Amino acid sequence: MTLELSVKELAPPNLQFGGALSVSDPKVGLAQAGPFDLHFGSASRKQKIGVGIIGPQWMIDLTRAWLERCMNPIPVLEGETQLRRMFPGFEETFHSALSTKDSWTVRLDEGGVGDKLGTALAISDPFRRFEQVLDAYADALDSLAARDSNRPDLVIMAMPDEVLKKSHSVERSATTEEKKAAAVIRKSRANGQLDLFDLFEEVEQTEEDFLKRDLRHALKARALRAKLPIQMVTRSLLEDTPRGQDAATRAWNFSVGVYYKAGGVPWRLPQTGPETCFVGISFHHLRTTKRHIVQSSLAQAFSSEGEGFAIRGDGVPATPDQSRNVHLSEEQAYDLSKDIVAEYATRAGGPPVRVVMHKTTHFDAAELAGIKAALSDIPIVDLVTLVPSSLRLLRLGVYPPNVGTLCTINSGTSFLFTSGFMQELGTYPGPHVPQPFEIRMQSGGSKTEAAQDVLNLTRMNWNTADIRGKWPVTLSFARRVGGILDEFGDAEPGETSFRYFV
Template identity: 65%
Template sequence: MTDLSLFELRPPPLQFGGAASTSDPKSGLDSAGPFDLRFGSARKDSIYVGAIGPANIVDGAHKWLTRCSTGIPSFGPPTSLRRPFPGFSEVFRKKLVFSDHLTVALDNAVADPIANALAGTDAFQRFQTIVDLYDAALRRLAGRDVNRPDVVLVCLPQNVLDKCKTVERQNTAAERERAKAIRKARASRQTDFFDLLDEVEESEDDFLKRDLRHALKAKALAARLPIQIVTPRLLEDGPKTEDPATRAWNFSVGLYYKAGGVPWRLNPPGPEACFVGISFHHHRTKQRHVVQSSLAQAFSSEGEGFAIRGTGVPAEADQRLNVHLSEDQAFDLGERIIAEYASRTGRSPLRLVIHKTSQFDAAEIRGFRAALGDIPILSLVTMVPSAFRLVRFGMYPPKVGTICTVNGTRTFLYTSGYISEIETYPGPHIPQPFEVRAIGPEDSLAAATDIFNLTRMNWNTADIRGKWPVTLSFARRVGGILNEYGEQDPEETSFRYFV
């Protein structure tokens, strides 16, 4: 006989600048302001916003900033899902400062380098030329002693998106043969697989696929100047875009965080904790295919976020999704997590939780336990999308935060479903739960509670409809940015550069 146990987690209470505590970011920001109001005199009263791009779209971005500054009503009667945007200063208690002095225009009456770049016939060359144009402008702003912006709007016109959003090609037969020969040569000298990461006989090792957003974010990471991508979809009203108030909410929260702000924070339920997501991404070039352990995406219970790149894992033909770190790699990554956390907070956490979407094997468990043996509470948590489904009486699916345990041994968590704060289920399909498994002193219920709470910690949007915890929600994006950055570890690891 199957024994089912059901209960619902309460939406996580978020902390804001005032005494109000609510699970809805928009409501909390509107009534109590951002969390960093508690920092008092250490908090600046203005955000300086730079802009890069063609003059016409930069002008559109400035008009959008003016619109966000003054407030935007909702279309039709206000609802829990569509709330009017009161204005940036009203919500965040900071003024947006933007002007021509903080702007680099990429065209003028005499020259249009973007048009010239897009006229080229080689897709990869077009892509690189566009990246170089924006990178040079970004470095100009980042190198200033005065009038240096806190965050930069990188304005991309539609023609750039149409021709350069992504570029991709396959290896030629000659390149495949060369890569095969390189692998054989390395093996015959009994060198490590990761020696393939070095340049080989001065030959090119170009990417086979590139993403414009990732490339620009990598340049911002190198310049240590956060950016916000701006496209016509953000600036223009129309049937294919969200309503202006919703766009203003999401844009403003992301801008505020990237400029150094703390919009809200979880109410820490227990000892000081560090939550870590470990994910893998593919790194393909002409000569190599490595599955890179892209991160620890780590977040303290105080909201501090950072990213650390791990070492590479060879790509095997039959590997599929079954990717694991070696014991040494897990040990090294664990030590680096603690070192980075301590450098940011001045101490080690009392509790550390690691999230992964594949099972921890014996080598990974040994490595993490050896590196993190001084942490009082260490939990290794796997969350896997499941075919398990619940059908709820009525017209809506189960609420977010619903937990079902089967025979006391298997735990399923819904992070998508009916959301009480907006009084509806906003998804098009039957929601899919995660199966949650935990290794360590804490049970799967505690692990599921952490996961649910961390779905509300995406500071790149005011939307509460996040399915993944913030430890894993940006895994693919962060991996792509680090690929573009290069093989050296970046000096800056703050998560505000990756979202």
């Protein structure tokens, strides 16, 4: 059998910033041209970002010192490289200042009956301790969010190490009924082809997740209810340590996340094609108010300008014959697709011309029928399955293939490398041999165009300035978003903006 191998290199993502500069590295673009929303003018963007702080006094002091430090240039003491670049300072980079006030600060350790955090951490029962720690932070957030005026743009949750040690997550023993249900799921999956699908662990939750609660997810859910974004910080961010990242890198990542959550637009992809809605569909485990275990569909959607939102679809009951290949019914696929387009139209002022859907499992016949019916008025619909592959490529020299390498075998099967040697960094920054995605099209679109979309979307994570993301943003936050939505049970969160989920 003749094996024909075609290898081409896709163009690196060309991100747009505040000036005329277009580059693929956010640190370079922000430092030289500022954030993209400078195009909107001073009337449409914040000149000052109000930052609230919640935590014990000593952590509040550390946070204030860190915010002050971020307002000034931070050098790379070990020597600047393409990966580690100096941070020019928040105002210099984003053309906006960070501002905090005493009235936006809530102490959780005022002493005596006012020491809410200390009292909570002293509780011996893990679930009660978790709930009390959560309430201490969330109630303080609610008090800031309830203000009609003098309200911060976002709130920093300053988390001591003791909170993370004692209440980072909590797990209870399953009931007899739940153990039986979990055993059925495990047995079903053990009989399936799990070698391939175990590779999805970083974006798909496991069956044990419905027995756990996570403090970060729970606080994000409370922020959704309060409609006030939060940024969680720990001592590893606020203080220099021998084992931690350098201060400049920490400042870059922290500042990009804060700017986005406060309403800013750090960068966007160039508008070279039709208005597009990029969607990632995944599943997560949900424990409802009736304690029945189901798997619920989740859609993470992004406009071509980068605005993101998350929508939860109807539940898919866990059944004995269910493998990891969970699928929507035709009706569920129809409803979820309709909801996505309606939310996009609300945010963008009209429906998209093109919809691109990403999954890590194939679209079955029922899903295809539902999506096709719901999107019949959309001119272009591309359905793309991304499967982590065991294929490996070697090239002459010591480095793996470049990021953006697209390998096609026998003019049919295509594989995209979103990790590998990075021209922007002059090195391969990963510890392992890069693993590509197999690009499977279940529509009439171009695999090359689909691969370029995936590559571009790896740079659209507005929660960091790091360019080393492997997963497209449509799928990279699936587990986190699912965990946050778990906190609502059967209730709807109301707010859908992605600023609350990252």
